[in-house]
Amino acid sequence: MLFQASFLVLLSSLASVTLGHSFLEKVWANGMEYKAWDPNAGAEGTPYPGNTPSWFTTNKGGNPLKPNTFNTRDIVCALNSSPGNISAPINAGSTLTVKWWMGGQPFPPTHWGPVVNYIAACNGACSKANPLDLKFLKLDQKGWERTNTSYPAEGYWATNELVDNNGTWPIKIPEGLKAGEYVVRHELIALHVAFEAQGKGPYYTDGAESYPQCVSVKVGGTGTRVITGGVAAAALYKGDEPGMTINIHDSASGGAYPNYEFPGPAVWPLAG
Ligand SMILES: *[C@@H]1O[C@H](CO)[C@@H](O)[C@H](O)[C@H]1NC(C)=O
Ligand SMILES: *[C@@H]1O[C@H](CO)[C@@H](O)[C@H](O)[C@H]1NC(C)=O
Ligand SMILES: *[C@@H]1O[C@H](CO)[C@@H](O)[C@H](O)[C@H]1NC(C)=O
Ligand SMILES: [Cu+2]
Numbered sequence: 001m002l003f004q005a006s007f008l009v010l011l012s013s014l015a016s017v018t019l020g021h022s023f024l025e026k027v028w029a030n031g032m033e034y035k036a037w038d039p040n041a042g043a044e045g046t047p048y049p050g051n052t053p054s055w056f057t058t059n060k061g062g063n064p065l066k067p068n069t070f071n072t073r074d075i076v077c078a079l080n081s082s083p084g085n086i087s088a089p090i091n092a093g094s095t096l097t098v099k100w101w102m103g104g105q106p107f108p109p110t111h112w113g114p115v116v117n118y119i120a121a122c123n124g125a126c127s128k129a130n131p132l133d134l135k136f137l138k139l140d141q142k143g144w145e146r147t148n149t150s151y152p153a154e155g156y157w158a159t160n161e162l163v164d165n166n167g168t169w170p171i172k173i174p175e176g177l178k179a180g181e182y183v184v185r186h187e188l189i190a191l192h193v194a195f196e197a198q199g200k201g202p203y204y205t206d207g208a209e210s211y212p213q214c215v216s217v218k219v220g221g222t223g224t225r226v227i228t229g230g231v232a233a234a235a236l237y238k239g240d241e242p243g244m245t246i247n248i249h250d251s252a253s254g255g256a257y258p259n260y261e262f263p264g265p266a267v268w269p270l271a272g
Helices: 002-019 039-043 158-164
Strands: 024-029 032-035 088-090 095-100 115-121 135-142 144-146 168-172 180-190 209-219
Touching: 024 088, 024 209, 032 088, 095 180, 095 209, 115 158, 135 168, 144 158, 158 180, 168 180
Parallel strands: 088 209
Antiparallel strands: 024 032, 024 095, 095 168, 115 135, 115 180, 180 209
């Protein structure tokens, strides 16, 4: 059964290679719509625009980062990232919405896994931020949601919800967050081949896939909630955590993974 399931996964990951993976197409903040950055167009020579808060990356094809990059600069805000030139004004307590899209689909539906959001203070203009200096707190996380008769072993995960919402995902900016510029690190984690890293230790070449994307925002107002502590993104994961090595093709699970252990730090208690 496992062999058969893995074979199906192999087929579906081949299919998604053809279709491509994904990256952000648009973001919305305070009622404003911003085009995000299309690294495929970038590879054809389109210049990175000065008017998007969505970070630059050279990640043509919207490809995943594998565990062997989880301790590198790329895991912060995508492959060869650099900051957006602007930070989107947003009110504390309101929602930043992002939308994934590439090659006619939001994200491959067979890339089951969590959607996780982080925030870091830029301590100045985010356009000048060094990704390696950013210290992130986790805003929220959503993982396994329910069983699904179409996928009796894998079930229905947050990434499926994202696909069913045509690639959009809401990210709540904490109430009362102190005025300033922040980087929101939005991440999809695909677990369809996570089992490949079982027993291989940290930073293995194969296993779970991370798709980070960053958006710079500027909070105004009189909030007093300050971000302290936090973790550098290159220290969030090693790739050998239970939540990064889980076999989600286990038919004995009945497609239910209620005890899924999210990788990375706990959610910031003041985020909600
Ligand atoms: C926009 O950002 C990119 C990458 O961070 C930078 O190289 C470029 O100089 C910036 N452009 C403008 C107009 O500020
Ligand atoms: C089952 O999964 C598919 C693919 O993710 C999804 O489109 C569908 O809505 C799911 N059905 C239920 C009942 O969750
Ligand atoms: C889904 O998103 C694509 C890309 O932005 C858009 O062209 C399409 O109209 C959307 N579909 C629906 C049903 O909203
Ligand atoms: Cu993939």
